[in-house]
Amino acid sequence: MGAVITLEDVELRHGGRVILSGLSGTVDTGSLTALIGPNGSGKTTLLRAIAGLHPLAGGRIDRHGVSSADTALLAQGSHLDRSFPITCRDVVALAATRVGAFRSIGRGRMAATSAALDRVGLAGMESRPIQALSAGQFQRVLFARTIVQDAKLILLDEPFTAVDTATTQLLLSVVHDWHAQGRTVIAVLHDMDLVREHFPHTMMLTGQTAQWDAGLQAA
Numbered sequence: 152m153g154a155v156i157t158l159e160d161v162e163l164r165h166g167g168r169v170i171l172s173g174l175s176g177t178v179d180t181g182s183l184t185a186l187i188g189p190n191g192s193g194k195t196t197l198l199r200a201i202a203g204l205h206p207l208a209g210g211r212i213d214r215h216g217v218s219s220a221d222t223a224l225l226a227q228g229s230h231l232d233r234s235f236p237i238t239c240r241d242v243v244a245l246a247a248t249r250v251g252a253f254r255s256i257g258r259g260r261m262a263a264t265s266a267a268l269d270r271v272g273l274a275g276m277e278s279r280p281i282q283a284l285s286a287g288q289f290q291r292v293l294f295a296r297t298i299v300q301d302a303k304l305i306l307l308d309e310p311f312t313a314v315d316t317a318t319t320q321l322l323l324s325v326v327h328d329w330h331a332q333g334r335t336v337i338a339v340l341h342d343m344d345l346v347r348e349h350f351p352h353t354m355m356l357t358g359q360t361a362q363w364d365a366g367l368q369a370a
């Protein structure tokens with residue numbers, strides 16, 4: 152399998168400030184990779200850059216023909232606004248309109264939405280507003296949304312933070328489904344036991360002098 156992402160001398164900034172620079176490396180098609188590094192090392196910014204949502208200050212990222220529609224980003228929970236009055240069904244179904252198989256509006260989309268909510272253990276919760284959910288339940292909804300996006304490249308930003316052990320195990324089984332289906336998955340993680348047990352590849356951002364440097368290492 153060839154590379155799905157090639158990073159070449161990537162530099163990322165916020166405002167004028169360099170977050171990371173000189174970052175090069177590849178991610179293979181169908182690989183399952185943990186992105187690790189200390190807080191503030193630029194993991195979220197890098198995922199957003201890979202998704203095409205953060206501009207490059209230097210270098211290039213080649214996604215080898217994988218389009219934005221083929222890319223799903225599950226954002227860090229704490230970065231999301233949950234005050235919007237919307238149901239679990241709608242959070243999932245709205246994502247299903249964006250891509251391939253579920254593009255048409257109608258029964259297919261609703262069936263896919265129900266199947267995805269069922270897969271993450273939320274069957275029967277379709278009409279529940281997202282404000283009424285626990286952190287773990289909300290994360291399940293975000294996974295259901297990612298399932299219906301049917302993306303080739305799946306980027307997960309701290310998917311198990313504030314999620315209990317049982318829910319983590321369930322959501323890990325979804326990650327393994329994606330891997331078995333040949334999708335490429337990159338997940339920002341902190342739990343090194345979980346990384347060692349479940350993620351064959353590791354990308355580590357190591358800020359050598361604070362945030363100024365980053366190295367990409369393939370384990």
Ligand SMILES: Nc1ncnc2c1ncn2[C@@H]1O[C@H](COP(=O)(O)OP(=O)(O)O)[C@@H](O)[C@H]1O
Pocket residue numbers: 165166170188189190191192193194195196197362
């Ligand atoms: N919107 C922003 N504006 C300015 N600086 C930011 C912004 N978001 C993140 N940063 C800074 O960029 C650096 C990297 O942040 P981030 O990518 O969120 O790191 P990580 O996900 O590894 O914790 C941090 O120093 C953070 O303070």
Ligand SMILES: [Mg+2]
Pocket residue numbers: 194195196227308
């Ligand atoms: Mg982050």
